[in-house]
Amino acid sequence: MWLQSVEDFLVLWGFPNCLGSIDGKHIKLKCPRRSGSAYFCYKNYFSIVLLAIVDPHYKFMVVDIGNYGRHSDSAIFENSAFYQQYIDNKTILPPRPLPGRDDPVPHVFVGDEGFALQTYLMRPYPKTGIINDTRRKKFNSQLSRARRVVENAFGILAMKWRVFLRAIETDAATADWIVKAACCLHNYIITKNNTKEYVDMETEEQDEPIRALLNTRPTNRRSNTAAFEVREKFADYFSSL
Template structure:
């Protein structure tokens, strides 16, 4: 505005130097111009002042953190219901990530509420009295920091020791020896990605990315592969995953060994449902039509189903605790992948802090089917895979 005044003064000085002859019309015109410039300057000034809505200026008095979150710290049970973890876990988590999120412009509890409740970004923005775009930015950045800080400890790349511990657990707890892990894939609802065509449109008639996971005998994620197109089957996703390329394709995770009480070496295997093709490294159930009168096949399917259930239970726990999975994730695909990775890390973090037990609450008695199953496959398999399954079936029928 000061520049406007100086500009008008310079124009007046030039006019005076040229003879000081200013007609009434010229004076009137200059006055109109000055008023117009003044009005524009004031309008621009008002626009700059309105970048923070007046509602959001009251966050310290009425925002959810200052109004509710602080009060919850005095009530452990309510704190757990709200944040889906104990206060002790929450504070330890905060200590792990606080250095890298201190630059963010508002409270980091917003992303935890988003994961726990699944509320929309706009709803959380109103609750915490901050901008919607700010909430979206914070959720993305904090989820990325949760992944960066937690996954080396709570979801590390499996080592030989980790695989051996899983094998021992599946044998002792679930009665399925030589089992490396239970594997499955689930559709995660996302909003329609731009310029994606039908790539993310799954057979359930919604847009999705796929969470492919290997789970240990104690309901913890060992491996997660996130982001494959929703239209693909389990086997296609599995065989194109980074996990498959790193650990399975032409490789041996652990050397073969005999099943207990037997002499012939049998490969270590993953177990999955009908969504996966039978392979030498992956066992699936016998088709229902072939086991109607075959007791050996029935027993194999029962044993496999019991051990495989850990991955279904892990997905169920994930969806019940982090209710962001109960609705479509309203971000771009990359941010959705980041959110899912963070939730999987938090799942393991809380399970380990709770000594591999799942703390129940009233809401967890509900039946939740938030994550959709993958499509079954009838791909042909090789003779060696059939023979390995027969060896397991014979062992379970001793």
């Protein structure tokens, strides 16, 4: 199911070899009983994390729900069942050349600074390193364009299901089920209705997730040389357009 939209990213967002847009958001909770500081996040409230991979039609392809709010996106992703089944020491899809190129490049997800740069996951260049580098600026712009669908999906979710605008006053297990139900209903509504109204959205980010679903903490994990090389290949490609 989650691989059906691979070609759509190339057509709709101009980011070749992209498998999906990934991000994690905090879901506020009333302090769970006898939980100590497990659910306490750096935003100074209690939360669980909704980690999602989204397709170009703002549908959730993969979700991981219920991790402690103090955990980073990278840690949650790498401990997820999806990662262990499809990514860990595996090739999701065979590498293929970028349009007009001969050198095969891995298929990737696109994320923000909450994720470590990997051969299978692209994150933007640091802002301090692109001030005088138009090539890197163009890469960041293309990545942002592809990545914004996950931000918009969270915005649609929060505006449709108002429970996300305040702390959920249930135990953590029930909150997990509430979030799962909301994600399933979100996909059902988008499938049932005309998705074009969402695909045509041009806002960089929705206002709602900024207030309701907040970003997780950025990560400073070091990446390997292969990951940097993959990002450079994408940057070379976008700079030649």
